[in-house]
Amino acid sequence: MTNLRSLAALTATVALVLLASSCDPRGDNAVAPTIGKPSYHFDILECRPFKMTGGGRIDYPPGTADKNPPASHEYETFGAHVISEPNGQTDELGHCLGAKGSLEWVDHRPEWNINGRPLNLHSLEIRWADFATDTDCADGGARWGGILVIKNTGQQSQFEVFDCDNGEPGAGHDGFGIRLWDFPYEVLCFDSSLPPAEPSCTLTGGNRQLHPTH
Numbered sequence: 001m002t003n004l005r006s007l008a009a010l011t012a013t014v015a016l017v018l019l020a021s022s023c024d025p026r027g028d029n030a031v032a033p034t035i036g037k038p039s040y041h042f043d044i045l046e047c048r049p050f051k052m053t054g055g056g057r058i059d060y061p062p063g064t065a066d067k068n069p070p071a072s073h074e075y076e077t078f079g080a081h082v083i084s085e086p087n088g089q090t091d092e093l094g095h096c097l098g099a100k101g102s103l104e105w106v107d108h109r110p111e112w113n114i115n116g117r118p119l120n121l122h123s124l125e126i127r128w129a130d131f132a133t134d135t136d137c138a139d140g141g142a143r144w145g146g147i148l149v150i151k152n153t154g155q156q157s158q159f160e161v162f163d164c165d166n167g168e169p170g171a172g173h174d175g176f177g178i179r180l181w182d183f184p185y186e187v188l189c190f191d192s193s194l195p196p197a198e199p200s201c202t203l204t205g206g207n208r209q210l211h212p213t214h
Helices: 002-022
Strands: 050-058 076-084 099-107 119-132 140-150 156-165 175-180 201-212
Touching (some): 050 140, 076 119, 076 140, 076 156, 140 201, 156 201
Antiparallel strands (some): 050 076, 076 099, 099 119, 119 140, 140 156, 156 175
């Protein structure tokens, strides 16, 4: 049984590595979508002061507004806030430097238990934050990221978030998605029929709130 579980875990990891490599964001352009990349939102970005707060729950897969059965544990919960304070500098990808905040993410799916515990991601540093102008988020969208630690293992990874305040209430309207760059993990919903802007997944609980600053 142990060998079968190890083989299944290895197979899943290989599949996720292939998925992650096909969607590596490190070639993205912060001004316009890169040719050959998936066509979705959060590609046209501006350096603009803003604050996004709140938390919630996502039932991924499939990432729609419907909750999965409680016994399945097929859902994710999170709390996150980001404050963008552009300082006139950008990183090598054109993302706006001058940001702070935090992210706490837990994936409750049994297949993502690591060392006997649900996958737990915790931000160490928020490095950049951009305001997205190409989304259908009613109150505004943002793309931001930095460095986090996988608390189950101590491994660090760069990450990015796709964040959407799509009106009230948050459940069934707002969206959130996450992708790690140095570990094969993402919760993103590439479905244009789902609210709100892809690739964020629809919240089944909680709320994202954009607070413009001046």
